[in-house]
Amino acid sequence: MEVLVCVKRVPAPGAKVPLTDDATDIDTRYLGHTIGPHEECGVEEAVRIVKAHGGSATVLAVGPPEADEQLRYAIAMGADRGVLVDVGAAELDPEATAAAIVHAVGDTSYDLVLFGTESADASHYQVGIRVARALGLPIVGGIKGIDIDDGAARLRREVADGVEVYRLPLPAAAAVKEGLNLPRYPSMPGRLKAKKARIDVVPYTPEPGGLRKVRLRQPNDDREEAIVLGHGADAAPRVVDVLEQIGVIT
Amino acid sequence: MILAVLDDSPAALDMLAFAQSLGQQVDVATFGGGDVDDLAKRGVRTLHRITHDELADCAPAASGDALAQLIEHLRPDGVLAVSSDAVTEAMAHAAAIAGLPLATNCVEVTTGEPWLLTRVRGGGMLLEEAELTATPALLTIAQGVSGDIGAGPVESCEVREFFPELTTTQARVVERASRGAGMTLATAPVIVSGGRGVGSADGYRVLEELAERLGGVVGCSRVATNNGWRPHSDQVGLTGTKVTPDLYLACGISGATQHWVGCMDSKVIMAVNTDPEAPLVRRATYAVIGDVHEVLPAVLAEINARSKT
Numbered sequence: 001m002e003v004l005v006c007v008k009r010v011p012a013p014g015a016k017v018p019l020t021d022d023a024t025d026i027d028t029r030y031l032g033h034t035i036g037p038h039e040e041c042g043v044e045e046a047v048r049i050v051k052a053h054g055g056s057a058t059v060l061a062v063g064p065p066e067a068d069e070q071l072r073y074a075i076a077m078g079a080d081r082g083v084l085v086d087v088g089a090a091e092l093d094p095e096a097t098a099a100a101i102v103h104a105v106g107d108t109s110y111d112l113v114l115f116g117t118e119s120a121d122a123s124h125y126q127v128g129i130r131v132a133r134a135l136g137l138p139i140v141g142g143i144k145g146i147d148i149d150d151g152a153a154r155l156r157r158e159v160a161d162g163v164e165v166y167r168l169p170l171p172a173a174a175a176v177k178e179g180l181n182l183p184r185y186p187s188m189p190g191r192l193k194a195k196k197a198r199i200d201v202v203p204y205t206p207e208p209g210g211l212r213k214v215r216l217r218q219p220n221d222d223r224e225e226a227i228v229l230g231h232g233a234d235a236a237p238r239v240v241d242v243l244e245q246i247g248v249i250t
Numbered sequence: 251m252i253l254a255v256l257d258d259s260p261a262a263l264d265m266l267a268f269a270q271s272l273g274q275q276v277d278v279a280t281f282g283g284g285d286v287d288d289l290a291k292r293g294v295r296t297l298h299r300i301t302h303d304e305l306a307d308c309a310p311a312a313s314g315d316a317l318a319q320l321i322e323h324l325r326p327d328g329v330l331a332v333s334s335d336a337v338t339e340a341m342a343h344a345a346a347i348a349g350l351p352l353a354t355n356c357v358e359v360t361t362g363e364p365w366l367l368t369r370v371r372g373g374g375m376l377l378e379e380a381e382l383t384a385t386p387a388l389l390t391i392a393q394g395v396s397g398d399i400g401a402g403p404v405e406s407c408e409v410r411e412f413f414p415e416l417t418t419t420q421a422r423v424v425e426r427a428s429r430g431a432g433m434t435l436a437t438a439p440v441i442v443s444g445g446r447g448v449g450s451a452d453g454y455r456v457l458e459e460l461a462e463r464l465g466g467v468v469g470c471s472r473v474a475t476n477n478g479w480r481p482h483s484d485q486v487g488l489t490g491t492k493v494t495p496d497l498y499l500a501c502g503i504s505g506a507t508q509h510w511v512g513c514m515d516s517k518v519i520m521a522v523n524t525d526p527e528a529p530l531v532r533r534a535t536y537a538v539i540g541d542v543h544e545v546l547p548a549v550l551a552e553i554n555a556r557s558k559t
Binding site for chain 1: 309310311314335336338339342343345346347350351352353354355364370371372373374375376377378379380381382383384390418420421422423424425426427428429439440463464465466472475476478482483485488489490496497504505506507508510517518520521526529531532533534535536537538539540541544545547548549551552553556
């Protein structure tokens with residue numbers, strides 16, 4: 001099984017999401033970065049699939065050179081190699097991101113290609129689908145369970161009233177969601193391996209698609225400060241007053 | 251003409267009203283279904299019903315194929331779709347097939363060249379103003395966005411069946427299971443949710459007890475899931491479930507943005523936390539400063555004491 005996982009380097013904001021002065025991006029000077037949570041589950045799943053079925057797991061990121069950090073994290077989790085599609089610092093629209101991935105995949109054939117259902121920051125919900133269609137692979141999104149069996153992937157996802165399982169003949173793709181598994185923390189030997197691992201850098205000049213980000217803004221939050229009902233156990237009577245008042249005590 | 255792609259959720263009718271508020275004729279498309287009498291009352295003259303025996307059992311790619319063919323056939327100026335997972339996925343396929351851009355989760359739209367729109371990023375963390383240059387303009391509209399009814403009732407709504415030719419039918423549903431009638435995070439009127447401050451898997455017993463007493467369910471933050479204290483199905487937030495209960499009782503949750511966007515639309519948020527400066531404590535409706543394991547047992551005792559008198 002040759003498995004490809006596409007990951008995105010995203011800011012890891014705390015309680016506030018600071019913007020740059022021109023409001024076109026998140027100001028990440030004081031923020032860390034991470035792999036999007038859906039994609040982190042994709043990495044974990046790829047590592048597990050390779051362990052069970054043999055083969056290797058490749059992790060790919062489209063982004064600035066700093067996305068090296070996320071690729072090495074994925075390798076520390078157990079992925080075998082990394083591919084960085086270097087498009088510079090600017091955020092790409094989803095068509096351009098998909099084109100960059102298709103370009104980097106080139107003629108390499110993978111049995112299974114994993115994406116996050118949507119990125120944690122831009123939430124476009126379409127890059128995996130665009131790539132899968134360009135590569136001629138069947139894909140289903142929102143996946144929370146993967147079984148590889150008899151030349152096919154069985155993909156499970158939750159829908160409004162229950163669960164659906166799809167059978168996709170391999171090669172296939174899936175856009176996964178957090179909850180697929182519990183990603184491991186990288187081990188110390190894994191981190192050492194990742195430090196020395198080779199990352200293939202593919203330079204790419206993106207062509208912009210038809211959706212152009214103009215600026216970002218914070219949603220209105222005109223909430224008043226919380227009413228403090230008290231401290232510790234002594235607050236209980238006032239808490240129960242509120243519960244009665246809003247009608248949740250039956 | 252604007253084509254409004256609806257499913258059978260109540261939110262779809264909000265989306266229809268939003269599409270009608272843009273001031274153009276609106277036709278409706280559905281993947282089967284559609285109540286023509288109701289649509290006529292809402293001023294819709296034409297329902298394009300995508301009809302194919304295999305559609306329900308094929309992967310979303312097939313719905314995308316069908317939708318792309320309908321769009322090619324009708325050549326609307328814009329296609330506005332509900333933002334359910336299934337319809338968004340079909341729209342993404344249709345966009346990929348047609349080689350068109352797609353703007354998801356829009357909350358404000360102005361038609362034109364280009365279309366100007368505002369879309370939600372990160373589940374509500376930020377808003378993005380963007381330009382969409384394409385005909386037709388493909389958009390999904392965020393849930394909860396509605397508009398003034400743009401059209402008075404019409405005498406009748408004509409159904410035009412559209413029979414797509416499906417080529418991508420090899421990926422299929424092989425199994426379906428229904429969830430049963432139990433209460434979920436999405437439907438519970440009360441959620442007693444715990445984060446780092448709960449301290450352990452065992453620590454959730456008092457949350458479970460209170461949730462049961464209030465007729466609700468237990469939720470949790472990503473920290474609790476990552477520590478293995480709770481299953482991911484309990485997780486509230488950007489990558490878990492977005493919830494809207496009458497009461498969200500956040501116990502020992504500091505409230506990183508990723509969590510906040512999942513609970514911010516609750517009617518009342520009450521935060522219990524030792525840190526008075528925790529973001530969720532400041533943004534909540536009510537706050538109690540203190541340890542979860544002191545406050546919750548006292549609240550349960552108070553409820554029991556009052557129910558006896």
